Amino acid sequence: MTTITTPKPAPAKEVEKDASMVKQKEMMAAHYDRLTAAPQTGEKVASTFVPGNLNELIMCFDLVNNLPEVNAIQSGLRRQSGAYVLEAEKIGHSEDVCTYVKSDIGMMAKGNLAPNGKRFPDPDVLLLSYTGCFTFMKWFELLREQYKCETIMLHTPYMGDGKITKNMIEYMVKQLKEEVIPKLERISGVKFDIDRLREYLKKSVTAEDDLVRVLQSAKAQPSPIDAYFGGIYYIGPIFGAFRGTDDAIEYYKFLRAEVEQRLAEGKGPVTPDGDMGKEKYRLVVEGPPNYTNFRQFWKMFYDEGAVVVASSYTKVGGVYDLGFRHDPSKPLETLAEYCLGVYTNRNLPMRIDMLANYVKDYEADGLLINSIKSCNSFSAGQLLIMREVEKRTGKPAAFVESDLVDPRYFSAANIKNRLESYFQMIEQKRAGARAAA
Amino acid sequence: MATSLNGSACATIVARAQALFDDLSFGAARQWKAAGENRKVIGYMPIYVPREIIHAAGFLPLGIVGGGDQLEVIHGDAYYQSYICRIPRSTIELGVSGRLDFVDGMLFPSICDVIRNLSGMWKMMFPNVYVRYFDVPQNYRDDIGGNYYISELAELRHDLEKLRGRPISDDELRRSIGVYNDNRRLIRDLYALRARSPWQAPAAEVYLVLRAGLVLPVEEHSQMIRDYLAATAEHERPRRDNCRVVVTGVFCEQPPLSLIKSLELAGCYVVDDDLLLITRWLTSDVPAEGDPLRNLALAFLHQSESTAAKYEPNLKEKGQHLVRAVRRSGAEGVIFACPSFCDPALLERPMLQHVLKDAEIPYIAFKYAENSGQMQPIREQAGTFSDSIKLWSGR
Numbered sequence: 001m002t003t004i005t006t007p008k009p010a011p012a013k014e015v016e017k018d019a020s021m022v023k024q025k026e027m028m029a030a031h032y033d034r035l036t037a038a039p040q041t042g043e044k045v046a047s048t049f050v051p052g053n054l055n056e057l058i059m060c061f062d063l064v065n066n067l068p069e070v071n072a073i074q075s076g077l078r079r080q081s082g083a084y085v086l087e088a089e090k091i092g093h094s095e096d097v098c099t100y101v102k103s104d105i106g107m108m109a110k111g112n113l114a115p116n117g118k119r120f121p122d123p124d125v126l127l128l129s130y131t132g133c134f135t136f137m138k139w140f141e142l143l144r145e146q147y148k149c150e151t152i153m154l155h156t157p158y159m160g161d162g163k164i165t166k167n168m169i170e171y172m173v174k175q176l177k178e179e180v181i182p183k184l185e186r187i188s189g190v191k192f193d194i195d196r197l198r199e200y201l202k203k204s205v206t207a208e209d210d211l212v213r214v215l216q217s218a219k220a221q222p223s224p225i226d227a228y229f230g231g232i233y234y235i236g237p238i239f240g241a242f243r244g245t246d247d248a249i250e251y252y253k254f255l256r257a258e259v260e261q262r263l264a265e266g267k268g269p270v271t272p273d274g275d276m277g278k279e280k281y282r283l284v285v286e287g288p289p290n291y292t293n294f295r296q297f298w299k300m301f302y303d304e305g306a307v308v309v310a311s312s313y314t315k316v317g318g319v320y321d322l323g324f325r326h327d328p329s330k331p332l333e334t335l336a337e338y339c340l341g342v343y344t345n346r347n348l349p350m351r352i353d354m355l356a357n358y359v360k361d362y363e364a365d366g367l368l369i370n371s372i373k374s375c376n377s378f379s380a381g382q383l384l385i386m387r388e389v390e391k392r393t394g395k396p397a398a399f400v401e402s403d404l405v406d407p408r409y410f411s412a413a414n415i416k417n418r419l420e421s422y423f424q425m426i427e428q429k430r431a432g433a434r435a436a437a
Numbered sequence: 438m439a440t441s442l443n444g445s446a447c448a449t450i451v452a453r454a455q456a457l458f459d460d461l462s463f464g465a466a467r468q469w470k471a472a473g474e475n476r477k478v479i480g481y482m483p484i485y486v487p488r489e490i491i492h493a494a495g496f497l498p499l500g501i502v503g504g505g506d507q508l509e510v511i512h513g514d515a516y517y518q519s520y521i522c523r524i525p526r527s528t529i530e531l532g533v534s535g536r537l538d539f540v541d542g543m544l545f546p547s548i549c550d551v552i553r554n555l556s557g558m559w560k561m562m563f564p565n566v567y568v569r570y571f572d573v574p575q576n577y578r579d580d581i582g583g584n585y586y587i588s589e590l591a592e593l594r595h596d597l598e599k600l601r602g603r604p605i606s607d608d609e610l611r612r613s614i615g616v617y618n619d620n621r622r623l624i625r626d627l628y629a630l631r632a633r634s635p636w637q638a639p640a641a642e643v644y645l646v647l648r649a650g651l652v653l654p655v656e657e658h659s660q661m662i663r664d665y666l667a668a669t670a671e672h673e674r675p676r677r678d679n680c681r682v683v684v685t686g687v688f689c690e691q692p693p694l695s696l697i698k699s700l701e702l703a704g705c706y707v708v709d710d711d712l713l714l715i716t717r718w719l720t721s722d723v724p725a726e727g728d729p730l731r732n733l734a735l736a737f738l739h740q741s742e743s744t745a746a747k748y749e750p751n752l753k754e755k756g757q758h759l760v761r762a763v764r765r766s767g768a769e770g771v772i773f774a775c776p777s778f779c780d781p782a783l784l785e786r787p788m789l790q791h792v793l794k795d796a797e798i799p800y801i802a803f804k805y806a807e808n809s810g811q812m813q814p815i816r817e818q819a820g821t822f823s824d825s826i827k828l829w830s831g832r
Contacts, residue, residue: 092790094775094783094804096520101784130575130748134549137575137748138784144752145788153575153748157585158547160556160570167592171585175576347570348557373520376780380525381554383516388561401518 018270020255024236027247029116031240035064036118044124044188047143050317051342052131052156054335056200056244056326057180061188065241066123068139072103074115076291076405084110085406098135099374099406101142108146122147125187127180131156132316132344133377152183156339162350164340172336194331200244201328208320210252211238215321217259218309219362222279224262226269228308229298232289239317271302280305281423284358286312286351286385287370287378292407300416304423308368310358312351315343322354344377352388359393365426366390367397368419373409396429398422446668447642450661454645457652458694461508462536465652466499470539477600479567480537481544482528482552483689484746485718486571487590487733492655493605493613494597499540500651500715503527506693506808516558522778523806524690525555532563541600542567544593548689548746549781567600569593575748577738586734594730610729618722620655623662625717628709630666632766635706636676637669641698647713677704680826683768684710685759685789686775686782688744690807696815700772703816704823709766711744718742745781756792763798769826772819773802799826 038045046063048054050070058065075081084106085099091109093102107113112120128140128151144151154175157168181192214234218227225231234255242248262269268276272295283301285308290297301308315321319341327334343351359367367389371379386397400418403409457465470476477496481488488498504510504527512533513526531537543566545556556570572589574582598604624647631638646665650658679701688711700707723736743749743758763771771793775782786802793800801822803815 092787094786096778096804097780097783128748134553134746135780135784138745138780141749141755141788142784145755145791148752151750151752153750155575155582155748157572158553158570160545160553160572167585167588171574171576171581174581174584178578178581179576347560348554349561351557352561371518373518376521376778377550377554379518380521380551381516381558383518384558384561 018254018258020251020258021233023247023251023254024233027237027242027251031242032114032116032118035066036114036116036120038064038121045121046125046127046184047123047140048127049129049131049133049136050239051133051344052129052154052339053239053243053317054127054129054154054339055241056197056204057176057184057335058127059200059244060192060196061184061190063125063184063188066120067240068104068143069100070236070240071107071114071120072100072405073291075103075107077294078115079292079407080107081292081405082407097374098139099404101135101139103405104139105142123149125149125184126151127184128153129156129339130154131339132158132342135377150183150187152180154180154339156336156345159340159346159350162347164337168340169333169336172339173332176332176335197331198328201326201331201334203246203249204244204326205328207238207243207248207252208325210249210256211235212321213256214252214259215310215314217263218307220263221282221363222266222268223282223307223309224259224267224269226271226276226298226302226308227314228285228289228311229271229294229301230269231308231311231314232294235314235317269302269307271298273299273302276302276305276307278305279307281426282307282309282362282364283366283368284308284310284355284362284364285368285370286355286382288313288316288372288375288404289370290372290402290410291405293402293410293412296412297402297410297415300412300419304419306419306423309362309364312343312355315354318342319346348381348385352385352392355385356389356392359389359395364395366395366422367393368422369397369399371399371401373401373403374406375404396422396425398425446664446671450665450668451642451645454642454649454661457649458645459507460652461504461531463499463539463652466497467539469497469654475602477541478539479542479544479597480540481571481715482546482548482555483713483715484546484548484744485573485715485737485741486544486546487593487737488655488715489610489613489617489723489729489733490590490594490597490605492616493609494601496541496597496601497654500713501528501531501537501543502651502689502691502713503807504531505691506695506810508808510808520778521551522690522776523808524776525551527807528555529558529562532559540566542569542597544569544571546571547573549779551780552689567596569596573737573747577750579735579738583731583734583738586737587730590730590733607729611725614723614729614732615725616655616659618725620650620659620662621717621719622722623659623666624650626666627662628717630669632708635679635681635708636674640701640707640710641694644694644697644712647716650716651713677701677706678827679704679706680770680823680830681706681708681766681768682770682772682822683708683759683762683766684712684772684774685762686773686779686786687712688714688746689781690776690779692774692805693807693809695812696774696805696809699812699816700819703819705770705772705819708768709762711742714742714744745785756789759789760792760796760798763796769799769830770822771798771800772822773800775802775804777804777806799830
């Protein structure tokens with residue numbers, strides 16, 4: 001009789017964590033502890049969105065910043081979101097809509113537990129930063145229905161013509177002055193101090209400078225960072241509850257030093273399996289990652305020596321590598337500009353320009369689009385983006401499909417197959433170019 | 438249709454409206470353009486743009502709501518993944534197949550991310566066409582959202598003046614406001630007639646008459662509505678033992694005409710809906726004196742319909758527009774008919790359903806696409822709904 005034995009998987013490598021990783025883990029843990037302790041400490045909680053995250057303003061009112069998108073990501077990474085999504089669909093939410101929303105709604109229905117195992121507090125206010133995504137409006141209307149708490153709309157106009165106009169800034173500043181700030185004052189009981197905001201904004205600039213240095217280190221060959229999978233960790237503090245804090249400054253200082261060290265040593269990026277081997281393919285990636293199978297997805301890249309040198313998703317909570325910095329000298333105007341400039345608030349031609357420039361500036365082999373089934377903001381138009389970037393750069397593009405946090409839409413075999421074909425295509429083009437030379 | 442209309446005035450009007458509906462090359466709009474010097478056509482997508490400004494420029498506003506079930510989408514599918522709704526792909530099909538080659542401009546209102554991104558795609562695919570993403574305020578204070586919106590309207594006016602080659606005067610704008618006020622009043626009358634006597638104004642006929650307004654000059658459309666209102670009074674049509682429903686979710690990608698007919702065949706008179714909302718978006722007359730842009734802006738802020746794409750700042754008010762629509766039209770239930778993958782309709786739906794539950798208004802829900810061909814499941818669902826209302830509502 002033939003016996004089939006399955007080899008045991010190799011034990012996971014012990015990977016030494018960098019100081020920045022340790023720092024970030026501490027920051028996130030402390031933040032969730034602070035958030036879940038709010039009912040006991042009496043701190044008030046504001047929920048808001050990553051694109052248009054006015055963390056500096058929220059801090060002016062001593063509010064604790066809760067980001068439902070980040071919570072959904074955490075649920076995805078911890079493989080809990082699948083059950084949450086199903087729960088939301090059971091109670092009437094369509095299978096067609098955003099899985100961040102469904103993960104959040106499902107999580108609430110199943111106990112509303114944070115990553116530290118404690119209950120999330122009910123928010124005291126929903127700061128509906130309506131920036132770059134239609135779904136945000138409905139998400140917070142749904143949460144408002146659930147929590148019956150005050151909701152403050154801050155409408156960021158869309159850059160339909162590819163530029164920020166005086167009318168847009170005036171509209172946003174007026175909303176901040178006459179709606180957002182007075183309501184936050186009332187809810188928090190804290191008087192707004194514009195100098196306090198300026199101080200936070202100054203700190204933001206320091207962190208932003210270091211983040212950009214980190215992101216742009218990927219222009220080197222080999223790139224010392226992965227600007228997509230690794231990038232998710234790098235953007236955490238600045239897109240989350242830490243922009244404007246000393247913690248964020250320290251984190252990005254550590255991170256920049258680590259990356260510069262790797263650059264000096266000619267090292268590639270850190271991966272969950274240790275340092276990546278030889279860099280064979282350099283890619284620009286458009287679209288959010290899948291979180292439920294994040295490591296599995298990442299492994300498909302680094303196992304092939306593929307590194308992501310630039311990505312659009314690492315700009316979803318703010319675009320800093322094109323020159324924008326928060327400007328403490330015009331605090332409200334700068335908050336408006338920040339909101340207007342986030343990646344998904346830019347029109348399609350702007351997004352194409354950004355991606356095509358990344359391919360050229362980072363000397364990438366091509367563009368990969370990870371199209372997310374439940375995110376129309378990113379996904380609608382990506383096929384045109386793909387063809388246009390190919391046309392402009394002469395480099396091949398590839399297209400894979402998955403979802404944010406619904407594991408039913410991640411087909412590993414399918415994606416791996418496409419990636420392998422894509423890498424083969426790049427090799428063939430290189431061979432062709434060599435032969436022509 | 439409800440009854441044989443051979444030879445009647447109604448039949449003639451409905452046949453004309455049907456012909457306009459079927460014409461995917463927009464012959465009527467082309468004829469209008471060819472009939473005069475320097476005429477221009479400005480297309481717009483759902484839900485709302487201020488057609489008055491287009492009209493004041495002497496241009497024809499042309500409503501584009503996708504290609505429907507008669508348009509085979511070949512090229513359009515190359516632009517979208519399978520999990521995006523059909524209206525953008527059929528709209529692109531209309532564009533790349535040359536059916537919109539006479540259109541001088543396209544307006545893409547803020548309704549959802551798909552239409553929003555389509556505005557950028559259109560800019561790239563048709564660089565010689567004037568394209569504008571038309572944003573509307575989600576803040577309803579006169580001095581905040583109002584001022585922002587007045588500036589947006591002024592920019593649109595300025596852009597159309599450039600296309601026209603001369604200014605659009607305030608008087609021209611006021612006259613256009615007056616003309617569209619007339620049109621909206623007539624549409625309100627039409628909807629009131631249907632709510633009172635739905636057998637006299639079947640939903641499919643009303644839809645065709647309404648839809649004609651997207652392709653005809655507004656003056657001609659107003660006359661068509663007057664003629665239809667008069668014609669429906671000519672003879673009494675048979676009444677069915679149907680229940681009365683409000684249909685909601687149909688404000689962007691349109692259901693096939695066969696779906697609308699199927700609802701009534703299955704036992705549900707449609708007595709109110711959110712089809713083609715632009716035709717009655719502003720719920721009462723816009724003042725035709727004074728500053729026309731300011732009047733249009735204030736009308737948007739304070740006299741406009743509620744829909745998923747518009748933020749409702751008051752939690753208690755959320756969904757009440759639907760309850761009021763039910764009460765006003767004497768409806769007995771609500772049908773949620775949402776296009777597949779439609780973020781606004783599908784994300785909104787659970788909240789509206791909770792409000793209806795609290796108001797003890799029964800509802801059902803299904804999804805469709807603009808090219809849905811299989812109506813049997815819808816007839817069964819609507820038929821069962823109608824039966825359940827008749828059996829258990831105590832009527």
